[in-house]
Amino acid sequence: MEAKTKDLWVLIETKEDGSAQNVGLELLNPGRMLADKQGGALVAVVIGNNVDESVKAASAYGADKVIVVEGEEYQRYTTDAYATALVTLVEKYGPTSMMIGATPHGRDLGPRVSCRLQTGLTADCTALDIDEESGNVAWTRPAFGGNLMATILCPDHRPQIGTVRPGVFKKADPTEGKAEIIREDIHVPADQIRTKLLESIKEAAGEMVDLEGAEIIVSGGRGVGGPEGFAPVKELADALGGVVGTSRAAVDAGWIAHAHQVGQTGKTVGPKLYVACGISGAIQHVAGMSSSDCIVAINKDPDAPIFDIADYGIVGDLFEVLPILTAEVKKLKG
16 A cells, blocks of 8 residues: 555554553654654554553653544454454555564564555564665564574555564653544454453463563573572572573573573563673673663673673672672662
8 A cells, every 4th residue: 555644653552451561652762763754743553442541651652643442342452353443544544654562462463464454564673763765664673593683674565564572662751742632433343353362361371471571680591500590590580579581592401481581582671670690692682681771790701792781790600699699689678
């Protein structure tokens, strides 16, 4: 399809209670830059049920306009309902580009929408810009197992669509927000929604790790030596009120679940504090955590590449250092 505007859209993913997921609010920050370079408006798209809180958040974090689709059928994500609503909106307004968070839902929705619109999709992006020569969005993503970065353009079809990893970008500082609110009445009949949630297994959900939303992450790598080596890592994470992360080497060795993995083939994170324990600092791992506000590295090798990006470095045995740090944290907390 042909673009009707130069607008850039950001999908604001919503939770079941109608509040906004962080990733959509994060994407409004680079979205502002891209929209200005394209010469269009920054438009947030909110689909869900009882989403007033998400609409206010989208406005506060920089959207010029917020397009809202509400209904009971959108309370929980389903491919059919969300794809129908989003495609209907795109065909009506014709944005030139659109960003979706590379969450489980976004990774499902993006391909379905791009296929229906007969346009391209660049998945799992970690960097964004505008190509000066063509004016197209330059979508950058890991390729060949994270061994190189590929920049992809979509010159012939619109809208240009990309899914972007959570945690890559920081949210802008919120303002009062004066976005124009546009409400669209789009409903999808129940017989057109082919999936239905039968049961939510809380035991399985409890094992999920919210790395993208964590403010403190303590990660262990090959240097922990085995599954039992994550015990002191977890103790420090618990003392700090953070979560446990890991590198690809530890996951490949079967020491810890993939849900904890940070890096190009895992999660991209940007916490306030990132503690790397026994992690050498391979480029694939660094690409997934280098935007952290403060990085502390603990490694026996003084020449480990992780020290090149660390704000604070401790050269020593993690099994000696971590218990001391944990004890000091507990002492400070009283």
